[in-house]
Amino acid sequence: MISNQVLSEVEFNVVGKRPLRPDGVDKVTGRAQYGDDTNLTGTLRAKVLRSPHPHARIKSIDTSKAEAFPGVRAVVTAKDLPFASLSKDELGGEYTALKYASDHMLASDKALFKGHPIAALAAVNAHVAESALALIQVEYEVLKPVVDVREAMKDDAPLIHEDLRTNDMGETGDKPSNIATHMSYSTGDIDKGFAEADLVMENEYTTATVHQGYIEPHNTTAFWNSDGQLNIWTSTQGSFQVRGTVAGVLRIPVSQVKVIPMEIGGGFGGKITAYLDAICAVLSKKTGAPVKALMTRTEVFEASGPAPASWMRVKIGVKNNGKMTAVEAEIAMDAGAYPGSPAMQAIVCAFACYDVENGKVDGYDVVDNKPKTAAYRAPGSPQAAFAVESLIDEICGELKMDPIDFRLLNAAKEGTRRIEGLVARRIGLVECLEAARDHDHYKAKLDEGIGRGVACGYWPNRGFQSSVVMTVNYDGVVSLIMGSVDIGGTRASIAQQAAETLGIAYEDVKPTVVDTDSIGYTFITGGSRTAFATGLAAINAAEDVKSQMVSRAAKIWDTDEDDIEYVAGIVQHKSDEELKFTFKDLARQLATTGGSISGRASVDPTGEGNGYAVHIVDVTVDPDTGKTDVTRFTAVQDAGKAVHPSYVEGQMQGGAVQGIGWALNEEYFFDDSGKMMNPTFLDYRMPTSLDLPMIDTVIVEVANPGHPYGVRGVGEASIVPPMAAIGNAVHAATGHRMRSLPITPGRILEAGWENGRS
Amino acid sequence: MPGVTHVQSTLNGEVINFLCEPRQSLLEVLRDVLGMTGTKEGCNDGNCGACTIILDGRIVDSCLVLGVEAEGREMMTIEGMASAEGLHPLQQSFLENAALQCGICTPGFLLASKSLLDQEPDADEGRIRHWLAGNLCRCTGYDKIIRAVMQVSTAK
């Protein structure tokens, strides 16, 4: 049995190999500098006072006692942010956006979630800061909270924002509502489609609020120098995003802010939002010293951005032969305190695995009294897949049809028009389903007590802006400068693509991640875009280097550039065999023939290749305790081309295991007053090594035509299938259909009692 | 303001002296007083294992130990794992097996794994999974970490 397979179509020299990562030694020896390892001379420590109430009006804040506490250097509240001194008239159309952004940093009028920042202070050390926080006196008028997405949608729900009205595709609602946005898309005629069906099934599903669970808490160090320059050392997936947010909230030009991305200890979408940076910047300005903040784990749970809870209704019609005739879904997700849940991503992803003529999807973005949600790996898609893939499993059961055969019959493929209207290009879902069907795991006999489930998942993958600069050193080693932070193999995978294009060894490319002053705009490391888009930037920059190397050779040989070709790292004359340089030989000549060569590229590519995954899982369920154990797991995914297969496997395994946690354990518990009851790793139970088997992988490679090496993105599709796959396996093992996540032992036992069996 | 206490202990084979307040955790002392930032803070309440060090031959979460408790004891942190001759076999194996993604949990996993294999050189998969259950990793799903440790274990 092979644990990790790669089904390659095309082989390259460097792309597709498994070299050691350039930042590896630093990370196994403890030398790598993460955000909180920053320690500038004279750094003060900041702590944030947070609302103990999920929903409350702030009547007054008295900071005088804290300011007088020995060791405290400065205290800030929302009054210290520019928004406080700008009128609604002055801000015009910007008003709402700035109010949301500014209030998210430090609340001005209302606390909208437990943990909402109310004030912050800087002191000589963290202990003094913490002691002083207790001296800040805040008077609240406690308001009724709402922390459930469906409750928040009701007409009589407490209003989070008194002035928020529903945006119905550009039309504004006539009264305030917690529904920020509603969107609807449809194709074909669903009434006709359902009428044609032999079997129509419909159910409702819910999922809980979950957290990305990165091990490194949010942190930042800010130093606002007396010359006006603001420097920020932080842990982020997007240094340019932090720069933009901080400059926006502080109303200063972006070029006045330099963000230095430190090594990042996990993100998964959760380290895009800048929570602490502007607060520390203002404290730094007040004190003239660098100010550092580090969230506690409880602050991370209560006040960073978890993934939304969801409510979903799904309806599917099929013919007796399994062909889908119509699909329909309504998906509501809670965005937390400010609009912006991934409900619209969810409706785009919900049926993207299927080729069905008639469909309709509705999405609702709903605010409530939870922390503002952030992205979490394939935002929106996992929840939608839990509902759709669970219902499909029920349909397969009714039809007595193999779940992979059913999916193969209905699978989206090149040319499939999706519900939102776009047409799929070359995609690899069918290949993934076939690989799953043919896998040992799927063919293995089921032992007594084991249930097996399968499910599919989709994420579109993205492009967006990336910049790369490369310099050829005189020893032939290429320095590669990029703005994409390395969240788990980025340096290696970008260096591999550069080396492949230049026809040189991987070891001869030295990648460095730099600050926002040192490279062109680069969007976040996220959205499964980096290997694709920053990879393209590296390829283009390498092409730029190649053409300059050819020019230099032409100069040296006193010949025409057209007579020279660059083949596999060799610069050679097309007709004179004597005239030939290796990359290194020519590099040695650069110093005396005009100086160094730099190639550069800034790209904003389209042509991203959609990502699909299929997971197979076996579980056992203890009949006495209801505890589910995952006994075997196989993840199949189309990578387009796996640049570094080990790190692609790592993405597949990591996503699968986060999905296992989402399926079985993880959930924010709220008490009656809307407060989270489990904001620690003890009570928010993420999978440990003891809870899991090995996660077997199959990398399918259906080349993305939009990338020279066929690269798609791999970071996100892997978290989409596990919840439904596990729910389906639990059903196979117990006969209980679980339509709410997480599938806890208690819920399984309850289902047993309701069904009259244990 | 609390007073400070003088502490003498051994860190990665060297005798060291430091001053700390009684309320400071060993994690805080290592990072903020001694500048040994290879030991990471993930939760500060003993649930993630990112701050794992070896104290008198046993692994501990350094966030749950007070700095003053280091008096007269021997500590090993990630900074002491490699030598001038090169990486420890576990460090090399983690690299070769791509057993880290973001790397923040890696120092803790390496020290916990070293402690296991020092005591049980032939630990098998089940034993390794049990031993490392106190260290959380959110990136890898543990698969490649377990394989990296298994490669160094003498159990075949």
Add this chain to the structure above:
Amino acid sequence: MAKIFIPTMLQSLTAGAKQVDVEARNVRQVIEQLEVLYPGIKDRLVEDGQIRPNLAIAIDGDIAIMGMLEKVGENSEVHFVPAIGGGR
């Protein structure tokens, strides 16, 4: 003529038409042409001279990175789809 797919929620403005053909060389012209045919539709798609922030325009399946300036081909398909930030 470019084929413009009318989002479901705006089909009330187009008397139910799901797809219309317009003569346009870029997105701005597409929207101007639509406004001539279906007054009021522009406000639903555009805010402060730009495509509304929760929408994206796709031309032949590619998200238009230049917004209103993006070129539209002779027989292009134009869609107004939900903006997917990608990890955002």
